[in-house]
Amino acid sequence: MSAATTGSKAVFEAAALEATSLAAGGPAATVLKTPAAPLFSRPRPNRPAYMDEGRLLRRGLIAASFLFVFVAIILPLAAVLSRAFGHGWGPFWAAATDLFTVRALKLTLLTTVSAVAANTLFGLAAAWALTRFNFRGQGLLITLIDLPFAVSPVIAGLIFILTFGRLGWLHPLLTAWDVKIVFATPGLVLATIFVTLPFVARELIPVLAARGADEEQAAALMGAGFFRVFFEVTLPHIRWALLYSVILCAARAMGEFGAVSVVSGHLRGKTITLPLHIEILYNEHKITEPFAVAAILVFSSLLILLARNIVETVAKKERYLDVR
Amino acid sequence: MYVELNNVSKNFGHFQAVRNVSFGLEKGVLGALLGPSGSGKTTILRMIAGLENPDSGDIFLDQLRVNDIEPSRRGLGFVFQNYALFRYMTVFDNIAFGLKTQKVPRDQIRQRVEELTALIGMEGLESRYPAQLSGGQRQRVAFARALAPNPRILLLDEPFAAIDAKVRRELRSWLRGMISQLKITSIFVTHDQAEAIEVADQIIVANLGRVEQAGTPLELYRSPATPFVARFLGDSTVIGDYRVLAGFENAPEGAECAIRPEFIRIYDLQEPIQYENSVEDGEVVSLAFRGDSIETGVNVRGFVLTAFRSLEKRPLAVGQKVKVLIYRLYAFDREQALLIGNNRLDDVADGYRIGI
Ligand SMILES: Nc1ncnc2c1ncn2[C@@H]1O[C@H](COP(=O)(O)OP(=O)(O)OP(=O)(O)O)[C@@H](O)[C@H]1O
Ligand SMILES: [Mg+2]
Numbered sequence: 001m002s003a004a005t006t007g008s009k010a011v012f013e014a015a016a017l018e019a020t021s022l023a024a025g026g027p028a029a030t031v032l033k034t035p036a037a038p039l040f041s042r043p044r045p046n047r048p049a050y051m052d053e054g055r056l057l058r059r060g061l062i063a064a065s066f067l068f069v070f071v072a073i074i075l076p077l078a079a080v081l082s083r084a085f086g087h088g089w090g091p092f093w094a095a096a097t098d099l100f101t102v103r104a105l106k107l108t109l110l111t112t113v114s115a116v117a118a119n120t121l122f123g124l125a126a127a128w129a130l131t132r133f134n135f136r137g138q139g140l141l142i143t144l145i146d147l148p149f150a151v152s153p154v155i156a157g158l159i160f161i162l163t164f165g166r167l168g169w170l171h172p173l174l175t176a177w178d179v180k181i182v183f184a185t186p187g188l189v190l191a192t193i194f195v196t197l198p199f200v201a202r203e204l205i206p207v208l209a210a211r212g213a214d215e216e217q218a219a220a221l222m223g224a225g226f227f228r229v230f231f232e233v234t235l236p237h238i239r240w241a242l243l244y245s246v247i248l249c250a251a252r253a254m255g256e257f258g259a260v261s262v263v264s265g266h267l268r269g270k271t272i273t274l275p276l277h278i279e280i281l282y283n284e285h286k287i288t289e290p291f292a293v294a295a296i297l298v299f300s301s302l303l304i305l306l307a308r309n310i311v312e313t314v315a316k317k318e319r320y321l322d323v324r
Numbered sequence: 325m326y327v328e329l330n331n332v333s334k335n336f337g338h339f340q341a342v343r344n345v346s347f348g349l350e351k352g353v354l355g356a357l358l359g360p361s362g363s364g365k366t367t368i369l370r371m372i373a374g375l376e377n378p379d380s381g382d383i384f385l386d387q388l389r390v391n392d393i394e395p396s397r398r399g400l401g402f403v404f405q406n407y408a409l410f411r412y413m414t415v416f417d418n419i420a421f422g423l424k425t426q427k428v429p430r431d432q433i434r435q436r437v438e439e440l441t442a443l444i445g446m447e448g449l450e451s452r453y454p455a456q457l458s459g460g461q462r463q464r465v466a467f468a469r470a471l472a473p474n475p476r477i478l479l480l481d482e483p484f485a486a487i488d489a490k491v492r493r494e495l496r497s498w499l500r501g502m503i504s505q506l507k508i509t510s511i512f513v514t515h516d517q518a519e520a521i522e523v524a525d526q527i528i529v530a531n532l533g534r535v536e537q538a539g540t541p542l543e544l545y546r547s548p549a550t551p552f553v554a555r556f557l558g559d560s561t562v563i564g565d566y567r568v569l570a571g572f573e574n575a576p577e578g579a580e581c582a583i584r585p586e587f588i589r590i591y592d593l594q595e596p597i598q599y600e601n602s603v604e605d606g607e608v609v610s611l612a613f614r615g616d617s618i619e620t621g622v623n624v625r626g627f628v629l630t631a632f633r634s635l636e637k638r639p640l641a642v643g644q645k646v647k648v649l650i651y652r653l654y655a656f657d658r659e660q661a662l663l664i665g666n667n668r669l670d671d672v673a674d675g676y677r678i679g680i
Contacts, residue, residue, distance in 0.1 A: 214408035217375055222422035222473065223396040232421075236412035321411050321455050 080298060083291035095281075095292035103269045104277035105296070110185065111260075111273060112253040115192035119249055120242070123200025128234075130201075131208040132216075142205075148197045156194045157262025160187055183265030188273065191259035196249045203245035207238050240315030244308060251304045255297065325384070326351040326509050327372065327477060332381030334367055341367045343533045344381070349526060354503050355511045356520035358556070359530030365513040366405070368530065369479050372511070373402050385477060396425075401470030403480040405513075407462050409454040415441070415465050416450040422473035440468040443502070459487045460495055467499070471506070478503070480512035484519065496523055517557050521545070529553050547663070551656050554582035560654075563627045569650055571602040571666035578655035578662065588631040590620060591647040592638055599649065602668035606648040608640050624648050 084092055095101060126145060130138060148156065162168050164181040174181060181187045215237075219229045235242075257275040264271040272280065274297055281290040325348030334342040342364045349355045357365045370376040372383060374395030383390050390398050410418050419440055423433045441447050444464040454462055463483060470478060483499065484492045500523045503510050514520050520527050521541040528538040529552070537549040541557075548554035551562050566572050566581040590606070591597050609628060610621035617632040620640060629648065633640065640646065652665040 214404050214406065215410055218402065218404060218408040218469075219410070219421065219425075221373060221375070221395050221400070221402050222469075223425040224421070225425075228425065232413075233410055321453050 084295035095289040127204035153258030157259040187263040199249035328384040356524035364533040399476040401475035405481040407466040478510040578657040
């Protein structure tokens with residue numbers, strides 16, 4: 001995933017950017033974990049003495065994990081931050097409030113919000129349909145939902161170029177209607193939607209499936225309409241999973257580089273999102289600016305991580321309401 | 325008939341879950357839908373509720389064909405097998421839900437919920453969530469929730485299945501009392517024959533998606549129409565050729581027969597036997613203490629029959645040789661069920677036709 005997200009256009013300080021994209025997007029694998037199983041808060045098993053033979057091995061593994069995380073994530077992140085603030089607050093602030101940076105930030109927020117909104121609606125509908133109805137092509141739909149995880153983001157971008165671009169089969173129609181998609185905001189939004197499509201649906205399907213349709217049927221039997229059933233019976237159950245998936249989806253959308261890079265056309269101040277902006281600044285051999293903008297992305301990622309942890313904690317507290 | 329099913333069938337793919345089921349229940353009656361697991365009980369109940377559409381056949385509620393009427397307009401209360409309480413709502417909101425959807429004014433809702441929490445004996449627990457209740461309490465809340473909108477008919481899917489044995493007995497008689505008090509036509513699903521016999525006015529026995537027999541518990545017990553019913557209600561042993569048994573040599577032919585424990589008497593070899601030549605030789609193969617009697621398994625001609633032996637009698641041991649008197653048995657052929665008596669006892673060899 002790193003190769004695809006990092007892109008291959010310029011010679012980057014690979015580790016630093018890798019870290020940024022890691023924090024912003026997170027690898028796909030972590031997404032499939034439900035909020036119900038936080039990694040670090042399990043009760044320590046009370047092991048009998050004879051099981052402690054592997055103590056050395058255990059400590060070794062733990063140490064290795066921490067060392068790896070430190071070298072692969074903490075160090076590069078620290079490098080980014082030290083470069084960003086290496087010349088003090090002034091240069092950082094100048095870079096952060098630069099007109100193009102602000103525009104890139106706005107565009108990033110716009111694409112993120114649109115993509116997340118679209119995928120939330122889609123994810124809810126798909127998860128509901130897949131777990132509540134039996135229909136032909138159920139397996140196909142699940143496979144298609146997974147597709148964006150399997151396809152490289154660069155390919156995702158190319159798909160849109162080939163569909164809407166100058167040589168694309170829909171291009172004549174678009175020119176006739178005077179609609180711009182590729183090299184414009186709609187293209188960025190579409191590419192981001194594509195890349196982040198699985199998040200919400202993937203998170204909700206197991207939750208809805210595990211819970212069954214009994215409560216919904218009971219409500220419907222008592223005369224509740226669709227919206228009442230959804231908002232009063234279904235939503236309370238899935239709200240934390242939904243929020244969790246929305247957060248991850250937002251994180252991924254914000255840090256998306258590959259697909260967006262392909263459909264962007266790199267029109268400065270128009271189709272440049274934050275990750276693209278970082279790349280451009282870096283290629284211009286700027287000293288502080290790329291890292292200052294990267295730092296903004298890192299901070300937002302940290303905020304998102306924080307939000308995710310809060311959601312996890314609250315969701316765990318509410319699990320006492322689960323019957324059985 | 326207040327509830328009536330007419331030739332109702334339901335397939336899931338190629339699997340026939342319910343086949344040509346017909347039965348009826350009068351108003352105010354508590355009916356039990358009894359059958360082993362997978363016999364189609366839940367499917368039948370869900371079709372009455374409208375949660376499942378029959379492939380063919382008609383369902384009538386109060387003379388009205390309801391096949392095409394929306395579930396929520398059929399005037400039913402439904403208690404799900406696992407209660408399906410809204411777990412993110414309090415007891416109060418659970419019970420009030422059906423009234424809210426009907427846009428009943430708030431103060432009336434409050435009044436009705438108070439009435440029902442009193443009825444189920446759960447005053448003061450209105451603000452609890454389902455997870456904070458015991459199994460029995462959840463069951464009662466589910467019952468109150470189904471009753472709140474004043475349904476014409478109450479459907480309960482295995483209402484006691486998730487509750488342990490002791491509480492189940494209490495809840496059973498509680499529910500029986502509630503339903504007779506409210507005079508609401510009800511159908512409950514169960515696979516426990518003791519439960520059906522104890523609670524229901526009418527029992528509908530289902531097997532393999534068919535109705536084997538419907539009637540009062542006494543009718544079903546006394547004159548089972550099929551070997552399945554005989555076996556399912558009361559413990560009976562079903563055996564093939566019963567004309568090998570002493571006293572049944574001249575009995576009418578039938579495919580198989582069922583022998584209930586109360587049709588059998590066991591003598592140990594010292595006991596005087598009134599009808600010497602009407603008894604079979606047997607051997608005790610199992611003994612189980614049942615509180616008021618000892619359930620005794622005896623091997624007679626390779627069939628293991630079950631009998632109850634009084635605690636007053638001399639105790640038996642496994643492996644002991646005994647004499648076994650079979651008073652009578654139910655014989656079945658394709659069309660009919662016969663109650664046949666031991667002909668050396670009373671010289672009545674014909675048996676008489678019962679049931680169907
Ligand atoms: N939605 C479904 N799809 C396919 N088969 C089904 C479905 N629902 C039920 N069946 C099948 O229909 C048959 C009858 O099911 P049903 O749930 O009515 O049985 P039941 O008598 O209620 O059993 P239990 O006592 O175990 O609850 C079963 O063999 C079951 O596997
Ligand atoms: Mg069932």
